[in-house]
Amino acid sequence: MAHSQTPPASPLELPTADVRAYVEAHRARFLGELSDFLRIPSVSTDPERREEVRRAADFLLDKLADLGFKTERLETPGHPVVFAERRVSADLPTVLVYGHYDVQPPEPLELWAAPPFEPTVRGGKLYARGASDDKGQLYAHVKGVETLLALSGTLPVNVKFLLEGEEEIGSPNLLPLIERHRERFAADVVLISDGAMAAPETPTITYGLKGLAYVEVWVRGAAMDLHSGAFGGAAPNPIDGLAKMIAALHDETGRVAVPGFYDAVVDITPEEREVFGRAPFDEAALAQELGVSALPGEAGYTVLERLWARPTLDCNGIGGGFQGEGSKTVIPSQAMAKISCRLVPNQTPEEITRKLSDYLKALAPEGLSVEVKDLHGGDPAVTPLTSRAVQAAGRALEAVYGRPVVFARTGGTIPVGSTFQKVLGADVVFVGMGLESDRAHSPNEKFDLVNLYRGIETSAALFRALATL
Amino acid sequence: MAHSQTPPASPLELPTADVRAYVEAHRARFLGELSDFLRIPSVSTDPERREEVRRAADFLLDKLADLGFKTERLETPGHPVVFAERRVSADLPTVLVYGHYDVQPPEPLELWAAPPFEPTVRGGKLYARGASDDKGQLYAHVKGVETLLALSGTLPVNVKFLLEGEEEIGSPNLLPLIERHRERFAADVVLISDGAMAAPETPTITYGLKGLAYVEVWVRGAAMDLHSGAFGGAAPNPIDGLAKMIAALHDETGRVAVPGFYDAVVDITPEEREVFGRAPFDEAALAQELGVSALPGEAGYTVLERLWARPTLDCNGIGGGFQGEGSKTVIPSQAMAKISCRLVPNQTPEEITRKLSDYLKALAPEGLSVEVKDLHGGDPAVTPLTSRAVQAAGRALEAVYGRPVVFARTGGTIPVGSTFQKVLGADVVFVGMGLESDRAHSPNEKFDLVNLYRGIETSAALFRALATL
Structure with missing residues (x-):
């Protein structure tokens, strides 16, 4: 040049x-x-x-x-x-x-x-x-x-x-x-x-x-979609089953209920709590910006601590059955959810994906099969x-x-x-x-x-x- | 002519x-x-x-x-x-x-x-x-x-x-x-x-x-879709909330948990039990036809009794967040489910829609709003x-x-x-x-x-x- x-x-x-x-x-x-x-x-x-x-x-x-x-x-x-x-x-x-x-x-x-x-x-x-x-x-x-x-x-x-x-x-x-x-x-x-x-x-x-562990879970029942009139009361319902599984991913205090999820977590230090406390952050303003009445999460931590330094789990997508206009009386053969965890040191995506996957499979309701796909991960x-x-x-x-x-x-x-x-x-x-x-x-x-x-x-x-x- | x-x-x-x-x-x-x-x-x-x-x-x-x-x-x-x-x-x-x-x-x-x-x-x-x-x-x-x-x-x-x-x-x-x-x-x-x-x-x-009561339920959180990294741990998640609500629609014995759901139900008579028992019906053959390992449902009733004469509740569709190929780390602003009940005498679609709607609204998790739309109904x-x-x-x-x-x-x-x-x-x-x-x-x-x-x-x-x- x-x-x-x-x-x-x-x-x-x-x-x-x-x-x-x-x-x-x-x-x-x-x-x-x-x-x-x-x-x-x-x-x-x-x-x-x-x-x-x-x-x-x-x-x-x-x-x-x-x-x-x-x-x-x-x-x-x-x-x-x-x-x-x-x-x-x-x-x-x-x-x-x-x-x-x-x-x-x-x-x-x-x-x-x-x-x-x-x-x-x-x-x-x-x-x-x-x-x-x-x-x-x-x-x-x-x-x-x-x-x-x-x-x-x-x-x-x-x-x-x-x-x-x-x-x-x-x-x-x-x-x-x-x-x-x-x-x-x-x-x-x-x-x-x-x-x-x-x-x-x-x-x-x-x-x-934070790091990331992202999976997709498929819940499958009958080999084909079924008429809910003809088969309601007997056919295993993948949507109902998937909902039950997702509901079991958090406990009533907002903690992630996957066994061993917190084993490797390095907790927030007193020094960090102080630094975080000085950061310009206003919970009420955030709630207003998002248009929500509450900012729920893990008990025992401030909103900012949860956002910055605590591991979390969220469903990012869900789908199954009839989602179009109007009403279709179907019991679908399968339903799917995308679930991701945000990780903190020293969690690893491999460890959390394995624990989440094992737990989801263990939660499979009667008559339904569960498949978990590892989509991707990243270290904190x-x-x-x-x-x-x-x-x-x-x-x-x-x-x-x-x-x-x-x-x-x-x-x-x-x-x-x-x-x-x-x-x-x-x-x-x-x-x-x-x-x-x-x-x-x-x-x-x-x-x-x-x-x-x-x-x-x-x-x-x-x-x-x-x-x- | x-x-x-x-x-x-x-x-x-x-x-x-x-x-x-x-x-x-x-x-x-x-x-x-x-x-x-x-x-x-x-x-x-x-x-x-x-x-x-x-x-x-x-x-x-x-x-x-x-x-x-x-x-x-x-x-x-x-x-x-x-x-x-x-x-x-x-x-x-x-x-x-x-x-x-x-x-x-x-x-x-x-x-x-x-x-x-x-x-x-x-x-x-x-x-x-x-x-x-x-x-x-x-x-x-x-x-x-x-x-x-x-x-x-x-x-x-x-x-x-x-x-x-x-x-x-x-x-x-x-x-x-x-x-x-x-x-x-x-x-x-x-x-x-x-x-x-x-x-x-x-x-x-x-x-x-049977009769039918069919509703669509919308669960809404933040006013816009959010990045799950930026807001995970604080933003109310409509998918997680909807899943919790659906999980609460049945108890652990397979009974519908909507309060008052069974109030008007005329139970199966001993004569009907006998007639049903004579009908050509093979549970194992049905399970095989559907390709499922079990035919779960309300405890205390045979599969045929549940299919023919017991009221049921099924999710017919669910949707929210990212359902495409790959992984998108979003906390969606809303999620939707279609839920229908099959009714028996003397339940009415009006009564059951009201009870289901009231119950779903009462189940709304913190920070989420719930809307229930009555799609349609029919008497038994x-x-x-x-x-x-x-x-x-x-x-x-x-x-x-x-x-x-x-x-x-x-x-x-x-x-x-x-x-x-x-x-x-x-x-x-x-x-x-x-x-x-x-x-x-x-x-x-x-x-x-x-x-x-x-x-x-x-x-x-x-x-x-x-x-x-």
């Missing part, structure tokens, strides 16, 4: 105001580029969208090549991984930015105010599937790099991008890829922006993520609050926002989080640029434009802060 | 062998006509099939007009009612044949071996939606009338046909219509063929039908075994089959059954021509051709037997 002009300043000496001025001057272009990215319906779980997912990868490869990165599309048995690298000096730390360019399915489509893959701006917010999770957030880092290069002609650290297309389906191919390329991906710090700050305008470093990941990377990142955020940084945990899962720690030996820092209200997996997903532009500034600040590790 | 030839015999003096010979001679034509009828996808619950339902009514009006009936299409706010009458003499009894030309939805389509509205014959069975329920059975009566007219030029009784297009959606418009036209529909006996004989080749008179109907109509019908069936007649009850519901008794003061006789194995509401519904042809003979025999009331 050739830089024809002498840079006005080294990246570490750049005035913060110059960074802000550059981002402000290029807002319209940044928004336009992100909108182009969001128009690509890269739904990784949908086999019919395979080529669209690939197109999203190519979009990123082009943008990163334009910034002087050495880029490569790493093929996998599933969707490709985007890898890009800009090496400055062997003496500088290396920062790897992880993100994902695949998105959740947009269904139910009828609940979107505008089509999910036609980005629209309303009230200072950008609406589209993937706007916040994770295209908007990862793209802020791409533009953070652009900003530093434009202002100083170089970067304060060696930068790598590792952007996958299978996060929403549990990253089935990324982990082996990281193992295989551990030298190439080597980094001192992994930066992940795929989540929310604790509250609007509140700089947040997240040091703990926690980074020490005292690590140098987390502290440096905290300073960078404080400089951008001019406010104290909140250190938090979250219930979200990024399966790759623990892998970066274990395989690369890197410190992993989660800097969520979105909001909990972004409707990450729901209709009308959005990303506040202020968070996009602030995110680009934050990215530039993080690269600068991490140069002095 | 003109009959150009002198009839060979009065309808009462016709040799039974002549009736059989006529039916045998015209089998191919009868099958062809019924197949034309079955090709019309008259799914009454589907608003997009409205014109097709009308087309099925017109098909019947044409066929009955061809037989010299005075026909009329009676309009309703929903689908039309076919009324046809052939009056012979004021001195003769009047027999009204009730049936329905609408059919259940065919879904799930992928489980049909051949398309549901393209009738196909395989192994002596006619496969199509409606083949048994109820197009095939009602059409047997049309052809029974044709047979008597062809052989004797007249009918032994005054005959009326009342054929509706809304049975599968609970006959919402028929009952007011019967009230309004009670003079016109007046009859001594109502014949209904819309069910099964007790076993293949086993002539069966059914003297009791029982005709005395000792009525002259039932006894005459029994003689007719015995003559056709040459075997003793089984007197039975069934779990099926024909909401109009009790109305004919109450409003017209008629004896109602149920003569099922199908089999329980016809898959009336399932994929691959069929009607054995032997039952079609035997049904036509049975119809002719019934009209003759009922002339001597």
Whole structure:
């Protein structure tokens, strides 16, 4: 790459105001580029969208090549991984930015105010599937790099991008890829922006993520659907049976009733209770935002403790029999539920999937058979609050926002989080640029434009802060 | 109408062998006509099939007009009612044949071996939606009338046909219509063929039908779908809540746990227990046919007693959250179940719907709201075994089959059954021509051709037997 002009300043000496001025001057272009990215319906779980997912990868490869990165599309048995690298000096730390360019399915489509893959701006917010999770957030880092290069002609650290297309389906191919390329991906710090700050305008470093164990359970009765008049009172009913099984997954105190579920759980420490208590969180406001009269859960823990640091179990889907308009008097031959658990250290998806599966099978009502399929899992990941990377990142955020940084945990899962720690030996820092209200997996997903532009500034600040590790 | 030839015999003096010979001679034509009828996808619950339902009514009006009936299409706010009458003499009894030309939805389509509205014959069975329920059975009566007219030029009784297009959606418009036209529909006996004989080749008179109370329950939590990572542990989960509610609908002995559910139930008498005990019924064979290891139900009653004369409750459908391929980590904003109860005298749909609805609302878990919609209902109907109509019908069936007649009850519901008794003061006789194995509401519904042809003979025999009331 050739830089024809002498840079006005080294990246570490750049005035913060110059960074802000550059981002402000290029807002319209940044928004336009992100909108182009969001128009690509890269739904990784949908086999019919395979080529669209690939197109999203190519979009990123082009943008990163334009910034002087050495880029490569790493093929996998599933969707490709985007890898890009800009090496400055062997003496500088290396920062790897992880993100994902695949998105959740947009269904139910009828609940979107505008089509999910036609980005629209309303009230200072950008609406589209993937706007916040994770295209908007990862793209802020791409533009953070652009900003530093434009202002100083170089970067304060060696930068790598590792952007996958299978996060929403549990990253089935990324982990082996990281193992295989551990030298190439080597980094001192992994930066992940795929989540929310604790509250609007509140700089947040997240040091703990939950893990995930996700299963699908099928309950089967008669070999065919039956007339409920002819067979009611004798035919085993898979819906009734499945309901009984699901009802037995929690006890009356809200605790998960799967035997051994809590065996490996590291409980919240008194110090964490105190940190959590200081976090800006208002139970009544959350209940109002969700439109519910109560926020039920495990007894003995505050709502925030349950959200951030206690394992949970939820049904994510259920289906069986006649769901159409009107009334059909059928006893169906089968019914299905999707059930997932959010895990905390030291639970593992393998352990919990096995215990949940064994319990569901043991609950099978008379005359019904039960099958449990393991859909996917991810380990929980926690980074020490005292690590140098987390502290440096905290300073960078404080400089951008001019406010104290909140250190938090979250219930979200990024399966790759623990892998970066274990395989690369890197410190992993989660800097969520979105909001909990972004409707990450729901209709009308959005990303506040202020968070996009602030995110680009934050990215530039993080690269600068991490140069002095 | 003109009959150009002198009839060979009065309808009462016709040799039974002549009736059989006529039916045998015209089998191919009868099958062809019924197949034309079955090709019309008259799914009454589907608003997009409205014109097709009308087309099925017109098909019947044409066929009955061809037989010299005075026909009329009676309009309703929903689908039309076919009324046809052939009056012979004021001195003769009047027999009204009730049936329905609408059919259940065919879904799930992928489980049909051949398309549901393209009738196909395989192994002596006619496969199509409606083949048994109820197009095939009602059409047997049309052809029974044709047979008597062809052989004797007249009918032994005054005959009326009342054929509706809304049975599968609970006959919402028929009952007011019967009230309004009670003079016109007046009859001594109502014949209904819309069910099964007790076993293949086993002539069966059914003297009791269950009633029905059908509701749809919606459980709602947050105003929008939520990410289960971000909100798991605090957001009320409608699927989990609905499952708990459904699990509370039966106790551990298999009894329905809705308070007051059994208050009005007339229990099975010792005489009925004996009659039921003589019926040809094999629990092990049923379990094998259904492919299940057990036939669970209310403790203290045999399987047949539960099927025929005990009230039951079943979930007919359930849906909520993500049901597609793969894993979506969502806490849905709502979930829905369809729940129906089969009723026995003296339960009423109004009473049971109210009690079920009250109970479901009382079961609402913390943070969730519950809405119950009354979809439809029907009263149970029982005709005395000792009525002259039932006894005459029994003689007719015995003559056709040459075997003793089984007197039975069934779990099926024909909401109009009790109305004919109450409003017209008629004896109602149920003569099922199908089999329980016809898959009336399932994929691959069929009607054995032997039952079609035997049904036509049975119809002719019934009209003759009922002339001597």
